[in-house]
Amino acid sequence: MRSFTSFVIKEFHHIFRDRKTLIVLFGIPVVQILIFGYVITNNFKDIGIAVMDQSNDIHSKGIQSKVFSSGYFIYKGAIRSEKEIESKFQRGDIRAVLVFPSKFTSDIEGSGSSEIQIITDASDPNLANTVVNYLSGIVRQYQVQKLGNGLQKSMMVVETRMLFNESLKGAYMFVPGTMALILLLICALLTSISVAREKELGTMEVLLVSPLRPAQIILGKVMPYVGLGFINAIVILLMGTLVFQLPISGSLILLMAELLLYIVLSLSLGIFISTMAPNQQVAMFISLFALMLPAVLLSGFIYPIENMPLVLQWLSYIIPPRWFIIIVKDIMLKGNGLEYIWDETLILTGMTVIFIIASIRKFKIRLEG
Amino acid sequence: MRTLLFLIQKEFIQIARNKTMLPLIFIMPIVQLVILVYAADLNMKSIEYSVFDLDASHASRELLSHYDSSPFFDTQEQLFSDEDMEHSLKSGEADIVIKIPKGFEKSLMNNESVEVQFLVDGINNAAAVITTAYAQNILLKYHNNLGSSWLNLQEVQAKGIEIKSRHWFNPELDFKVYMVPGILVLLVSMIGWILTALNIVREKEIGTIEQINVTPVRKYQFLLGKLAPFWLIAMFELAFGLLLGRILFGVPIIGSVGLLFLFTAVYMLAPLGIGLLFSSLSNNQQQVMFLTFFFNLTFIMMSGLFTPVESMPNWAQYVNYLNPLAYFMPVIRMVLLKGSDFLDVLPNLIGIAIYSVVVLYLASLAYRKRV
Secondary structure, eight states, X not given: OHHHHHHHHHHHHHHHHOHHHHHHHHHHHHHHHHHHHHHSSOOXXXXXXXXXXXXXXXXXXXXXXXXXXXXXXXXXXXXXXXXXXXXXXHHTOOSEXXXXXXXXXXXXXXXXXXXXXXXXXXXXHHHHHXXXXXXXXXXXXHIIIIIOOSOOSXXXXXXXXXXXXXXXXXXXXXXXXXXXXXXXXXXXXXXXXXXXXXXXXXXXXXXXHSSOOHHHHHHHHXXXXXXXXXXXXXXXXXXHHHTSOOOOOSOHHHHHHHHHHHHHHHHHHHHHHHHHOSSHHHHHHIIIIIHHHHHHHSSSSSSOGGGSOHHHHHHHTTOHHHHHHHHHHIIIIIOOOHHHHXXXXXXXXXXXXXXHHHHHXXXXXXOOO | OHHHHHHHHHHHHHHHHOTTHHHHHHHHHHHHHHHHGGGOOOSOOOEEEEEEESSOSHHHHHHHHHHHHOTTEEEEEEOOSHHHHHHHHHTTXXXXXXXXXXXXXXXXXTTOOEEEEEEEEOSSHXXXXXXXXXXXXXXXXXXXXXXXXXXXXXXXXXXXXXXXXXXXXXXXXXXXXXXXHHHHHHHHHHHHHHHHHHHHHHHHHHTHHHHHHTSSOOHHHHHHHHHHHHHHHHHHHHHHHHHHHHHHHOOOOOSOHHHHXXXXXXXXXXXXXXXXXXXXHOSSHHHHHHHHHHHHHHHHHHSSSSSOGGGSOHHHHHHGGGOHHHHHHHHHHIIIIIOOOHHHHHHHHHHHHHHHHHHHHHHHHHOOSOO
């Protein structure tokens, strides 16, 4: 036990001696949360569109003024012929063109119907779709307000209530996501490097001939970083609640326990990577390159998992952030207790156990030549 | 010149000899490309909804059958109380609950106004907006049809503005065509960046850099020797990825391939240069890795692949001048999907050329022959 304690103390010395890493380590979550908080909010605004107005009358102008006062769109000039559109799209100046036919107002007031065309640059299909949705919404609203819907019958009133996020803040989505992402990557990087480094510098042999057992070495490697990871998590949590006003509706203790579980999981994933990697280069390459994009794309952080093809949905099951994001959202935003998230918790626990056992088994007592 | 060739040869031998690294460099990006491209579908295909029908009448069932037959909605369950409603949303079983009030049918018959309630899980704000819009559309359609069919009123002429949309360059709104170039840019940049970043600092840590330092090899030769192999690898992977995108996902190549490679050739110097710069600034691999991790993730998120750049706040758009990915991301799509020509991409080409020169210059300043 004494040798174990001194081993843990040695690990702490390693960490605190490298000031540059420490600064980066604590700078990362703060800066990243701030950047993502203000940048990646999924807010749709300031999209440049041009107008091709062949009638230039009351209603075509009325709709335009609604469109450009909405805040979603910016006016990028008038277009006279369809030929101009292509070159504008090719230069990337505008994302869509709103086309009014000739005699727009007189058609509406006379025959009662007319047609608006929206031409989009669909090289970004998701954005094109959103543009059409928002534009249609504005036109529909204009129609109801200014023209009436032309039907004399009962009114259908829709009352919509947004639960858990009444003002639809983007932060509610991305703070849990960023937290899951940053914690996973930082923790996995930390431990994966730590073991591979000892191998590379040759100090691993010293550890191996010491009376420490493989399980003790692995545990000793994980323990100091649990503290670091936890401080990081608290910082992110504080930023989320203070800067972006996320509530913590559920139990704080439960949230802390889940955070701890997730940190241990990420650290053991790092250890697992390092037992397979011969040197730091490979360890880092795997924990950075192989983890980053899948963790971003398959965790449900940006793209909803339900929309993915089945194979990808299965693949997302092994991505820890996928489960952790659900847990954080449930506790913080929905105020759910353990009865709602026991299955996710169980999955994360299972993953942790698997990584630890696999690492201990893979841990070689001998260095091969 | 001969010295440079020897240095490049040495780097290649080192890369080829590393049996664990080699497959990682070549196979992992391809695997990621093929898999991750499928992930980026923002179209809601299965909105899970539950129903709390207090009226249980012919009219309410008719309305619900509209939701049932919609391809966007998946029926979950019938709810019988407000507690059920809350539980359904809390547990995530439903994204939206539709509550139909008592007397729904009667009010409709008497031409009085009726109120239908949508309760939506608002945590994912973007998805919540779309979900609500879809749900409202169905309700509107049902309501509009009522006039003629069910209430047996006189036929009402549908009056109003029809909205037609046409999607250029990608009429089917295939998101894979959009994602392949985007992910390709990320992968190629990350590979080049990470590999160079790890390279010099590793020589520092192992001590072999001192051996180089005492040789007559010049600074620029040494740096070029480090850059060239990874530059070649990145170009090769881009070509391979494009080919794969063409075959597997039918990504069109409308513009000039030559133009794209010219741009890439200049562009790749930027992430490689950043890698070198970080590598020269760091004392060990751990430091360089955290620096790389931080900037990589930040640049990826701000590249415009996930959220349109013009929707970002102004300061973020200025920060993006420092983000090499933000130069390349629009260009690769412009050339591949829209057939943009040299003049269209010229502003970005000039921008990234200046960027590359500056970064390489800084890297050469940071690298000193002394330890």
